[in-house]
Amino acid sequence: MSEPILTVSELGVGFVQYAGGLRTRTVTGIAGLDLEVREGEVLAVIGASGSGKTLLAQAILGILPRNADVTGEIRFRGERLTAARRRRTLGREISYIPQSVTNLDPLMPVGRQVRIGLDPRTARQEQRRLFARYDLADEVAGLYPFELSGGMLRRVLFATSVRDTVRLIIADEPTPGLHAEAVAEVLRHLRELAAEGVAVLLITHDILSAAAVAERVAVMNGGRLVTVESASAFTGDGDGLGHPFARDLWRALPQNRFSAGGVEWHW
Amino acid sequence: MNAPPDPRLHSRSRPRPRLRARRDVVVSLSVVVLLVVCVIAGHLLLDDAALRPNSAPRSSPPGVEHPFGTDHLGQDLFTRVVKGLALSLGIGVLTAAISTAVSAVLGICAALLGRRVDGVVSWLIDLSIGIPHLIFMILLAFTVGGGVPGIVLGIALTHWMSLALLVRADVKQIRGAEFILVSRGLGRSPLFIARRHVLPLVLPQLLVGFVLMFPHVILHEAALTFLGFGFSPQTPAIGILLSEGMPHISSGMWWLAVFPGLALLLLVLGFARLGDRVRTVLDPATSNG
């Protein structure tokens, strides 16, 4: 069996909030979450907004809001992911493909944004290579984010995350707002990365994409991990799915609506 | 789905509850009220005799009998400062009220009376922002021939712009509202609509504008009187106290320079804090914490 890249155990994320006066209360974001992503594997985490799946990404990357309180343990390649270790690994061994195109600096040409973190001596060459890989013309490097289409920005975001040294990629909702063809392309890129031996953690609310690209699908609800299913079980009327919640999710999809026992879910 | 509320909806910094902001307003308001009451009480209670030359020893430094010291003519500086602050408050209220009224009228007109009026008002705003305030005030003081009317008018006419812009934006938001369209359909005049429907809605904005304007108004009043516009010499206005004190600071009478300004600073600071905090409560989005 391949090496586990990311191991999350007993992860909890809480938020301290003022509840009037000097009293505070803690709102639970994530509780008791265990997860493992292996080399060359795509693990999809699905759930509705508010289910805690984006918090999971933020907790791993150490970019949670300031009032967040994290418990439990996150290990990267066997070692605890501390602040110091994050400084060494983020952008080199751990890459993040963010949710929104507003994650690009509006005042910096996209080529330069891709070159951040690359060895300055070879950065330009490397950026050209990445642009070619993601089918972006050379001239695009000099353009600003507002001058690019949504699909192009998505590919730029991919280009910012791919590094020779990368072992783990966390992709947070990389597909919304894209037409079917572009979604397929994004998923193909993720598969490619996995084929190169990278561990991919795909966070999405799109069950179909998740089932199409991942080996395993983790289902989150209300800050808890409900179940981890094999992606191949998301087929037909979902009889192969172990957990009833996963089955309900699957059957609630519009195209599966015909099946009996489906509960309607509002995403 | 009974998911927990998404905490990311709150900003990355610590959430600042409205309750605390309200408590801050109460604190600031108490400080300001206390200051104002003290100034008015002092103004009424302090004996004008202390303003007569030689009513006290000349040029004596601050002490028990004369907490702020006395000037070269033997007048008690504390009395003069309190009277000066009272004068500042009076002028401030009058001026800020006029300026607020101008903002309201121009802002509402710009929003209700169509594009052409709007264009004229925005040009006027640009114009008024363009002339350095102090210069416009000096010009007006010159025209009106100095005196209190000159400085009141000068200050009032240089502080209406930002509030007018806010009022205009507010009114533009509500002018399409159903009750206004109905009123218009009933053939009501713009004046009626402005008075009955619009004015009550922008009143809180005007009030905040008034409070926010106040510190600037008092500061400018002091600056103008310092330069020699407005009041006749020997009037106990803060600006005049300071300009009269100036020639004597080189002979070591530092108290003449320090106390009048410090007192004014405290008053202005109080009002500025209050204005900011009221704005925070009413409009948390644009406040600067």
Place this chain on the structure above:
Amino acid sequence: MPRLVLLRLLRLATLLIGVSVLAFVLVRNSPIDPVQAYIGADVNITDEQLARLREQWGLDRSPVEQYLAWAGTLVQGDFGTSTLYKAPVLDVMGARFGASLALMGVAWTMSGVLGYLLGVAAAMHRGRLADRVVSWYSYTLSATPTFWLGIVFLVVFSVWLGWFPVGLAGPQGVPATDVTFAQRLHHFVLPALTLSAVGVANIAMHTREKMTDVLNSDYVAFARARGETTAQIFRNHGFRNSVVPATTLQFAYFAELFGGSVLAETVFSYPGLGSTLTEAALGGDVPLLLGIVLVSALFVFTGNLIADVVNAATDPRIRRRA
């Protein structure tokens, strides 16, 4: 882009005309008789001479004619004769404009750079000591009368410490040509310091807000997730996203800068445009007053124009579209 500049220039022209009309109307309606102000205490003047002066200045014509005549001479570069200095207004202003410009230029640059840095520091340490100190300073300074701050500096640095002279751009009684650069500088420091200290507050508070927005933005969160250090985040994103608003703001600050210089120059008897303006208004010197009002308005409008252009030229979202 050229269209934007052209539009702005047109607006500038209409504003200048507006200011000139306004100033003219105001001054014409003042109770001060310019002729009386001109002759001053000279009692040897005859009625005939008085009438000639009135005619010469066109005081017997209609207001519109007077304005047009005045505006006509203005356009030709003739601002009239100062009644106080008995010299052409342009010469009087020219001699002082340089002094004011030096004062404002130094204060503008110092307050801009220092204010920006303080604002950045406050935002990056938001809620901590550095932030509290900067906020407190800015808050207090914006409630401080500029002229009083000048007086306090005088008391502390000139009277108590004796480091600086009490006034004037050079030592009293020494011809202007004999004043050395060192002496000039000596008399220059306190007014410049006063203006800078006040100017810092404005820019620091705005930069603090802007920089806080930038640090809370999605792109900075992404930069963190990419492992950029705080220094890298500032270099790569913070600076480029906050320096343009700060520059724009600083250009739009010209109006307050000019007002501040009037006060600072008066406190320190610094012979610049500002103190001359006060003299002109108090002494009823109409041509000089009008001249300085117009020059200051031009100065401020130009600042606003530059602010707009800088903003448009540096933001690719505007630059590449317009």
